[in-house]
Amino acid sequence: MKRATAVVAALLLGGAALLGLWRSTTPSAPLSLQARVEQVSAGLRCPTCAGESVAVSQAASARAARAEVQDQLEAGRSASQVRAWFAERYGVWVLLDPPARGAGLPLNVLPVVAVVGGGALLLAPRRHRSRAAVALCVAAAGVLGLASVATTSPADRTRAGAAVPVVAAAASASAPSSNAPGADAARTAVALEDAGRLTEAAQAYRSALEAAPGDPTLSVRLGFDLLRSGDADGAAAAVRPVLQRAPDLAQAVLVLGLAQRATGDPAATPTLQRFLALAPQDPAAATVQELLLR
């Protein structure tokens, strides 16, 4: 009986895995031009803010990239031709879903190895199972090994999040330290923020701040979080106490300046200029300079 349940469960799981593989490799129905622009853009890394796709980023370079995608699709080029055009110029790292070669190979092949190998493992006679498990591990290791040998083009080498957009990134510059008071709440807040749950993250930062009142890192992160969720007044209020004690804390100055700008406060320009003077090398500096020109 127990064995029958296990077999049914295994068949269901195997079926689901095969369905997943089939869905992920089968192209979908034809789409409108706008939907295709969105689809292609979603697969391209924003050139100046690599953690985001061209579809969601508000950076000027991402808008330019999206316009390029639209022009090319309108001119009758296919989605894969457009992707190849971007990869030619920027390198393969610009593709968010890497092609099935080089470093991207194991991502494409390992699911197949796992599903097929796992199925074979279940079907193997019990006394041969440990040998089959070894074979599966060796096959997976082989895929990884071959891929790393095949990765000869440095253009395939990729990493998300080098130069980052103004708000999200500046916030990631300083993670809360691990043994400070309220560290657990702070870690929870960061995780919530990463998951895009900004309101809950703000609450978690606030409770972390109760344990460590006036902590500059937590206050700045709370400020960025509130900016992202559109609460500019709250963001300014979050960093003001920090700035009273440490007027030269560049990240806090940045939060204040962006908050002032969002509320139409004319003080935004001098505040942002002060940020640039304090941290000319900050990843956000170029974007801030650009903001000031508008």
Next chain:
Amino acid sequence: MSALALAGLVGVAAWLALSTGLGRDLRDLPSGLVGQPAPALAGRTLSGDSLDLVDLRGSVVLVNVWAAWCAPCREELPVLVAAQRGLGDRGLRVVGIDTRDGERQARELLAEFGGDPASSLVDPQGRLAVQWGAIGVPETFLLDAAGTVRARRIGPVTAQWVDDNVVPLLAP
């Protein structure tokens, strides 16, 4: 035996992670354009004239993506102006892509350092920068006389970089 296989798997995965450059900066990545024919580049310049890269075939060209709001661009401008003046006779042309910039500010900056507004294309939306695969400003592409991209420089160009990379491509 299976523990050994597992250890091997973990080892290979770790090696792969390291060799694929996790933790590397995008700025370390080579341009996909190096070794390829240069993309098209044509349009209106800061002086209002038109400029087409095709007309410069036969010259060694530095295509420099810049903007007046970019502090490191101000830093490198004297180097580029000096390169154009000193190496122009030997076949060097410096062409700018003035990207997402205020035209007045750009012209003022060029005037301050003696740069040529007729050699910088305006790129108000950043479209030209994307067509060249630029990830920021300043960024400079070196083209040989046949129009092939020979090098890409991210960050300000220095006199040393010009000596090492540009001069060897020029007529003696």
